[in-house]
Amino acid sequence: MTDMQTLADGILQGKLRPLSKGITLIESRNPEHSQSANQLLEKIMPATGNSVRIGISGVPGVGKSTFIEAFGKHLTSCGHRVAVLAVDPSSQVTGGSILGDKTRMEELARDENAFIRPSPAGDTLGGVARKTRETMLLCEAAGYDVILVETVGVGQSEITVASMVDFFMLLQLANAGDELQGIKKGVMEIADAIIINKAEGSNRMKAEVAASQYINALHILRPKSRNWAVPVKLCSALYNEGISDIWEMVTDYRDKLTASGEFDEKRKGQSVDWLWTLVMDGLKDMFMDNRHVQAMYPQIQQSVEEGVMNPSAASKRLLELFKRH
Secondary structure (H helix, E strand, O other): OOOOOHHHHHHHHHHHHHHHHHHHEEEEEEHHHHHHHHHHHHHHHOOOOEEEEEEEEEEEOOHHHHHHHHHHHHHHHOOOEEEEEEEEOOHHHHOOOHHHHHHHHHHHHHHOOOOEEEOOOOOHHHHHHHHHHHHHHHHHHOOOOOOHHHHHHOHHHHHHHOOOOOOEEEEEEEOOOOHHHHHOOHHHHOOOOOOOOOOOOOOHHHHHHHHHHHHHHHHOOOOOOOOOOEEEEEEEEEOOOOOHHHHHHHHHHHHHHHHHHHHHHHHHHHHHHHHHHHHHHHHHHHHHHHHHHHHHHHHHHHHHHOOOOHHHHHHHHHHHHHOOO
């Protein structure tokens, strides 16, 4: 692999080729590359943390890629450098959508101040999240000051993305109605803003009705932040309406939480949570790599499946094997 100092210098200069090489190194499943990736991260760490990290999720058909392109183009027109990353744990099964999104975001993909990177295919959610977090740091070191993290999967991936970003946007459609009943309370609780897209033409009135329904629903939930009331915004990404208001909302959020100290608290909390996630992942890997555990695991698992041994006793037996050796 390339000398890590040379690679780090290229990334810090904002060069695309070294950035792409660095991300490829981080995404590599080769254990030998892991140490090099850690060395690279150590070298670029002082230049990280200077971006606004925004998570974007939404129901299928909400126009996520159209929104990201319109939002990204607005940001680059304001002088920002934008990186679009994806968390896609399901890509091995479905093929994901970020690769298709990249072709649909043609104008943003051609913008020299934008960088679009799909997540590695066929990994676990934890694995993809790890790669995305570290890719985010490389992008920050390369001078991208707005990072958009898109969730392609559903459910748990949204919670995971919310745990690594400063601001989490939930995109919804105008025809709330029955759909409102189906919104996961957990996803509503992690949103910092609800954006109703496609609020144009005859849909505008429906969007306004939906907005009032979401506002009522939000009143029932416990506030996520002591310094921020979750707003409901209307926009039309297709016609570029309301996009600038959304960016103003994000900067307002950052200013309010920075002034109160909550922004830094949130970042510190995320870093500590991430530390423990990595510790637990490492312990699990050490446990499963232990040859004594490996020797007994199939037999113990079969005993649990057949009801001969209960899971509690089985777990204690495996942990004893691990500790003893």
